[in-house]
Amino acid sequence: MGKVSMDVDFAGIHLKNPINTAAGTFGQGWQFSNFIDVSRLGAITTKGCAAEPWPGNPKPRMAEVPGGMMNSVGLQNPGVRAFAEESGPYLADLTDKGTAVICQVAGHSVEEYVAALELFDELCPWAAAFEINVSCPNIACGGAAMGSTPEGAAEVMRACRPVTKKPLLVKMAPVRLPEIARALEAEGADGLTVINSIPGMAIDVRTRRSKISRPTGGLSGPLLHPIAVRMVWEVCQAVDIPVCGVGGVMTGEDAAEFILAGATSVAVGMASFVDPAASVRILEELEAWAESQGVKSITELIGAFEC
Amino acid sequence: MPTPSPARVHEFEVVLNEPIADGVYALVLHAPALAAALKPGQFVNIAVPGNAMSLLRIPLSYASADADAGTVEIWYAVVGEGTERLSQMKPGDTSDLLGPGGHGWTVPEDCQRALLVAGGIGVPPVLCLARELAARGVAFDVCLGAASGSCMVGVEDFEALGAGEVRVCTDDGSAGYHGFCTDPAAELLASGSYGYVVTCGPEPMMAKVANASAEAGVYCEASLERMMSCGFGACSTCAVETTSGMKGACMCGPVFDAKEVVW
Numbered sequence: 001m002g003k004v005s006m007d008v009d010f011a012g013i014h015l016k017n018p019i020n021t022a023a024g025t026f027g028q029g030w031q032f033s034n035f036i037d038v039s040r041l042g043a044i045t046t047k048g049c050a051a052e053p054w055p056g057n058p059k060p061r062m063a064e065v066p067g068g069m070m071n072s073v074g075l076q077n078p079g080v081r082a083f084a085e086e087s088g089p090y091l092a093d094l095t096d097k098g099t100a101v102i103c104q105v106a107g108h109s110v111e112e113y114v115a116a117l118e119l120f121d122e123l124c125p126w127a128a129a130f131e132i133n134v135s136c137p138n139i140a141c142g143g144a145a146m147g148s149t150p151e152g153a154a155e156v157m158r159a160c161r162p163v164t165k166k167p168l169l170v171k172m173a174p175v176r177l178p179e180i181a182r183a184l185e186a187e188g189a190d191g192l193t194v195i196n197s198i199p200g201m202a203i204d205v206r207t208r209r210s211k212i213s214r215p216t217g218g219l220s221g222p223l224l225h226p227i228a229v230r231m232v233w234e235v236c237q238a239v240d241i242p243v244c245g246v247g248g249v250m251t252g253e254d255a256a257e258f259i260l261a262g263a264t265s266v267a268v269g270m271a272s273f274v275d276p277a278a279s280v281r282i283l284e285e286l287e288a289w290a291e292s293q294g295v296k297s298i299t300e301l302i303g304a305f306e307c
Numbered sequence: 308m309p310t311p312s313p314a315r316v317h318e319f320e321v322v323l324n325e326p327i328a329d330g331v332y333a334l335v336l337h338a339p340a341l342a343a344a345l346k347p348g349q350f351v352n353i354a355v356p357g358n359a360m361s362l363l364r365i366p367l368s369y370a371s372a373d374a375d376a377g378t379v380e381i382w383y384a385v386v387g388e389g390t391e392r393l394s395q396m397k398p399g400d401t402s403d404l405l406g407p408g409g410h411g412w413t414v415p416e417d418c419q420r421a422l423l424v425a426g427g428i429g430v431p432p433v434l435c436l437a438r439e440l441a442a443r444g445v446a447f448d449v450c451l452g453a454a455s456g457s458c459m460v461g462v463e464d465f466e467a468l469g470a471g472e473v474r475v476c477t478d479d480g481s482a483g484y485h486g487f488c489t490d491p492a493a494e495l496l497a498s499g500s501y502g503y504v505v506t507c508g509p510e511p512m513m514a515k516v517a518n519a520s521a522e523a524g525v526y527c528e529a530s531l532e533r534m535m536s537c538g539f540g541a542c543s544t545c546a547v548e549t550t551s552g553m554k555g556a557c558m559c560g561p562v563f564d565a566k567e568v569v570w
Contacts, residue, residue, distance in 0.1 A: 027541035030308045034315065047543070055553050062534045062544035064389075066360035069536060073543045076553055090308035221362060273537040274354075274362050276316070276405070 004290040005297040006283075008042070010242050010264045011167040011191030013100050013128045015042035018259065018298060019283040022246045022269035023048055023104035023131060023171065024073065025220075026279075028087035029094060035276035039097035040283065045193075045267060046087070048106035048133045051115035053079040057138060063202045063211035068221020068248065069270060070202050072212040074138045075106045080116055084123035092126040100128035102169065108142035110159045121164040129166055132156060135173035135196035137218040144173045144196070150183035157187035167191065169244070174198045177231050178238035185239045193244045193267065194232050198224055221270045222248035229257050236262025236303060250278070252285020259286075262303040312539035312558060314352070314405045317341040321400045322378060324393075329457040330385050331428065332394050333370070339377030341406050345369060347435040348411020348530055348562040351381070352538035353404040357392045364405065365389050366538050368507075368530065368561070370431035371438060382460060384428040408538045409561050412436045415526055418445055418502035420471075422525075424492045424516045426452040426508025430461040432530045432561075433507050441468045445503075448472040450492040452508065456482030489515040496523045505529070506565070514570035527565035531556050 006017035020043040026032065029044045038044065056076025063070050077083065091101045103120050107113035113132060120130055134147025134156050146152040153170065160168060167190035172180060174195040181192055197218030202211040210216075228247025236243050245258030246267040255266040266286070271278035290298045319338040327333045341351070352364040371380045385394050396402075411432070414421070421440055425433040430451065440447050448471045453459040456477055465473050474491040475483030484491060489512055496504070496519050506516040507530040520527035533556040535545035545556040548569040554560070 024543070025541065031311055031539055031541040033308075034311050034313075053552070056543065056546060058548070059546060060534045061546060062536050062542070064361065064363050064534075067362070069363060071536070071542075071544055073546075076543050076546060086309055270362070270536070273542055274364070276537070276539065276541075 004287060004295060006287055006290070007297070008264050008299060010244065011129060011169055013043070013167055015100055015265060016098055017042040017283055018265040019255070019279055019286065020102070020244055020265045020267040021045055021272065021279055022267040023133065025269040025272050028083070028091065030087060030090045032272070032276055036280045039094055039099045040280050041099050042265060043100040043102055043128070044094070045102040045104055045131055046091070047077060048075050048104040048136065049077040049080050049083045049116065050075070050106040051080055051112060051119055053077060053082065054106070058213040060212050063217070065202055065219070065223070067223030068219055070200050070212055070217035070219050071197070072138045072214045072217040075136055077106065080119035080123060088124065088126070095126040095128065101126060102129045102131050103127045104131045104133050104171065106133050106136065106142070108139065110156055112142065113156050114159050114163055117160050117163045121166065127166065129169055129190070130164060131169040131171050131193055132160055133171045133196070135171050137197060137199045137216065138214065147173045147180070148175050150176065150180045153180050154183040154187050157184050157189055161188045169193055171196050174227070174231060177235050181235045181239045185241050189241060191242045191244065192235060192239070193246055194235050195228050195247055198227070220248070222250050224248050225254055229261050232258055232263050233261040233305065249282060252282050252289050255282050255286045256289045259298065259301050260303070260305040262305070264302055312408060313344070314408050314539045316403055316405060318401060318403050321396045321398050323398060324396050327382065328460045329455070331458060331460050332383055332385065334381045334383065334393070334396070336379045336381065337377055338379055338404070341404070342372045342377050342379050343374045345372045345379060345407045346411045347439050348432050349407040349409055350561055351379070351404045351406030352408060353393070354402050355389060355393045355396070356402055357395060358388070361389060363536055364538065365393060366408070366535055368432040370434050382428070382431045405538055409557050411562050412505060412528055414440065414443070414445065415503050420500050421445055421447040421503040421505065422450070422492065422495055422501045423447055424450045424488055424504065424506040424508070425461070426488055426512045427454070429508030429530070433505060434461050434464055436505060437465055437468050437470065446471055448495055450474045450476065450488040450495065452476045452488030452512065454478045487512065489519070492516055493519045496520065496525065499523070501525050510570065513565070517565035517568065517570060521566055528562050529565040529568060530562045531560050531568070
């Protein structure tokens with residue numbers, strides 16, 4: 001171990017390894033500080049935050065399904081000011097230890113995305129990059145409602161681009177990926193996070209009601225991993241900007257699939273709920289795999305899928 | 308930085324796992340560090356083996372912890388695939404859990420007498436508190452509700468701990484008072500002798516107890532249940548609506564000041 005360089009350049013950020021965390025599955029990082037040394041990770045992505053606090057959706061917000069889970073959290077967040085005040089010192093320290101902190105930006109409209117990003121840029125000087133979430137399936141407007149067409153996604157990106165000099169990533173909905181990816185690249189996106197949870201339904205047949213508080217929710221977990229790998233591969237063929245692969249990564253092998261499909265970084269999501277030490281374990285497994293492939297650097301394996 | 312959950316990963320071995328009433332099991336786990344750390348009202352989040360398609364843990368409260376023996380006793384109702392699988396675990400089987408989760412009961416310093424109201428499988432965290440009250444020399448009365456006498460648990464345990472009164476209530480009248488335990492609870496509250504009320508059970512029951520306590524001017528705490536993915540503050544799925552916004556049951560609860568809860 002330790003012979004393979006795990007360093008990658010992702011959207012203008014140096015990452016000491018490709019392992020990142022999916023927004024909304026890793027809190028603000030400090031929630032995991034009793035379980036793992038969070039600073040071993042290449043990056044973390046913090047839970048989406050808007051300019052003003054959002055209450056999120058009513059209960060129940062989660063139902064387990066075979067091979068995964070469905071959520072309807074609805075981007076509950078305390079607003080950027082409270083986020084920066086509460087978690088800023090921890091995240092600044094994490095940055096000093098060499099883990100890139102990517103802050104996810106939420107909004108219901110173009111104006112709200114811009115307002116949130118302005119606050120992030122001002123109040124979170126330690127942030128390495130910002131990830132715009134145009135793909136949350138659980139809010140009535142904004143989120144996936146805007147990010148599911150090339151025009152809608154591009155409009156958000158166009159408005160956000162002048163707000164910050166830092167790299168801008170976009171968390172993508174699992175629809176029309178190549179064309180939306182190209183539209184985002186054209187508007188100056190530095191990287192893409194592929195994919196957000198997939199809209200699903202789970203019905204309690206006894207009560208005939210949804211198992212969560214809304215008819216549909218966001219499906220995540222290993223059940224959708226092969227779909228996410230395919231989508232990452234399609235996006236990597238469509239654009240030149242780097243991609244972070246997200247979707248049901250439970251093991252180093254799952255992460256390796258994303259790397260081979262073309263992803264430069266890989267985010268761990270639901271696995272962290274099951275095993276709070278999953279991200280570090282997956283990093284070690286990914287490193288062992290890279291070494292077994294006989295390369296000097298994991299970058300040699302990015303997009304090395306052979307068909 | 309804000310305070311993370313006190314939970315850690317604990318390996319455990321099953322010592323005992325047997326039915327104690329209709330659809331209710333007692334599970335005794337050997338997990339010494341956990342047994343020493345748990346406080347009444349906290350919970351654990353258990354990885355139950357046996358179904359590769361089911362990934363999330365099962366959050367459960369506990370009924371008692373024995374730091375000397377290094378064991379924790381959990382009473383659970385078999386209500387779905389996950390708890391059915393848990394009921395299949397045998398002595399000697401091993402797995403792991405996350406705990407202790409959240410924060411438990413806060414007994415007011417000046418409390419002389421407490422009223423405990425528990426319904427269904429809400430009994431364990433209340434029984435756990437009764438043990439602490441007994442140790443502190445705080446008197447207590449208990450109102451217990453269940454669908455039927457056959458699924459009622461805890462009556463002898465509360466009596467053995469020195470409860471002043473144990474009022475048993477059943478929905479079908481098969482044991483004790485025929486009706487909800489909120490009725491005797493309201494009656495006892497009216498006596499005016501309580502400095503603390505605690506409740507755990509179905510939410511409509513807890514709401515009634517919370518309202519009656521507020522009317523009587525007595526501090527009341529309720530232990531709430533939510534579907535949760537992680538149990539340590541990372542997933543935002545276990546939100547409880549409170550007068551000061553949504554709060555996670557895993558970090559801000561599961562025990563809440565009842566007048567903060569929007570019932």
